[in-house]
Amino acid sequence: MSYNSIDKIIKKCDKQSISFAEAVILDDMYERKVSRDDTITQMGVMWDAMVNANATYNRKQFSKSGLVGSLGGIMEDYIGSDKSYCGPFVNDVMARALKMGESNACMKRIVAAPTAGACGVLPAVLTACYDHGQADREQIIDALFVAAGIGQIIAARAFIAGASGGCQAEIGAASAMAAGALVSLRGGTPTQIASAAAIALKNLLGLVCDPVGGLVEIPCVKRNVIGSVNALSAADMSLAGIISMIPFDQVVDAMREVGENMDVRFRETGLGGLAATPTAAEICKNLKTK
Numbered sequence: 001m002s003y004n005s006i007d008k009i010i011k012k013c014d015k016q017s018i019s020f021a022e023a024v025i026l027d028d029m030y031e032r033k034v035s036r037d038d039t040i041t042q043m044g045v046m047w048d049a050m051v052n053a054n055a056t057y058n059r060k061q062f063s064k065s066g067l068v069g070s071l072g073g074i075m076e077d078y079i080g081s082d083k084s085y086c087g088p089f090v091n092d093v094m095a096r097a098l099k100m101g102e103s104n105a106c107m108k109r110i111v112a113a114p115t116a117g118a119c120g121v122l123p124a125v126l127t128a129c130y131d132h133g134q135a136d137r138e139q140i141i142d143a144l145f146v147a148a149g150i151g152q153i154i155a156a157r158a159f160i161a162g163a164s165g166g167c168q169a170e171i172g173a174a175s176a177m178a179a180g181a182l183v184s185l186r187g188g189t190p191t192q193i194a195s196a197a198a199i200a201l202k203n204l205l206g207l208v209c210d211p212v213g214g215l216v217e218i219p220c221v222k223r224n225v226i227g228s229v230n231a232l233s234a235a236d237m238s239l240a241g242i243i244s245m246i247p248f249d250q251v252v253d254a255m256r257e258v259g260e261n262m263d264v265r266f267r268e269t270g271l272g273g274l275a276a277t278p279t280a281a282e283i284c285k286n287l288k289t290k
């Protein structure tokens with residue numbers, strides 16, 4: 001895809017009276033010289049892989065390090081609890097995000113959206129919407145194109161790897177993609193989609209990449225939860241009529257500036273942040289003696 005600005009997508013949508021998803025679909029067809037059927041089918045394959053990854057989660061499986069496993073199951077059992085603040089739907093989204101993050105840590109098949117570390121955010125919100133009867137397959141595929149367009153702009157203007165720009169580039173990007181996708185599912189305008197994506201990314205600006213022991217497990221799995229819940233709140237704000245005062249493209253540029261100036265300790269080296277805590281050192285010592 002060739003978009004490097006959400007402004008360009010919004011202008012194209014206005015000019016041609018098409019949806020955000022349609023603008024991304026047309027661009028993909030043009031760039032890859034494929035038919036509409038091809039591009040829709042390929043996105044359908046991604047969706048099926050997300051659904052399958054969620055369905056095949058094994059609550060008894062732990063990662064090779066033993067650091068993560070069972071969290072998705074624990075959260076799933078909590079759905080419907082009268083202690084819950086977030087309620088059944090959001091708790092379900094949280095469980096799905098944990099499940100996907102753990103499946104990645106267990107080397108199972110996931111969809112990197114945009115990266116493996118942040119693979120739980122987008123599927124968590126979309127599979128929940130689908131399973132709760134809030135969207136059909138066609139709407140979900142459209143929402144995935146919206147997410148893809150947003151991810152493409154972030155990749156083109158900044159980065160989508162923790163090693164390049166910190167966790168803001170992974171969980172932040174995934175959350176922006178999910179927020180835009182959620183607004184599209186509710187029939188939001190391209191401007192509302194852009195606003196939701198901007199709000200979601202702003203909320204995670206500056207987030208460092210600090211995986212304990214260099215493994216994509218702690219804090220990564222749980223950060224997928226915050227990315228998905230942040231996406232829900234950003235989408236709701238935008239649908240309510242709240243706009244991001246800083247436009248999306250400028251938020252991405254700000255993220256790039258923050259990421260470029262981030263000390264190397266906070267860019268997936270496992271040398272700073274949570275990875276440098278005494279508990280992390282203890283965990284790493286135990287991993288070595290295993």
Ligand code: SF4
Nearest residue numbers: 117162167170209220
């Ligand atoms: S902490 Fe780093 S490795 Fe983990 S999800 Fe965030 S960017 Fe990815």
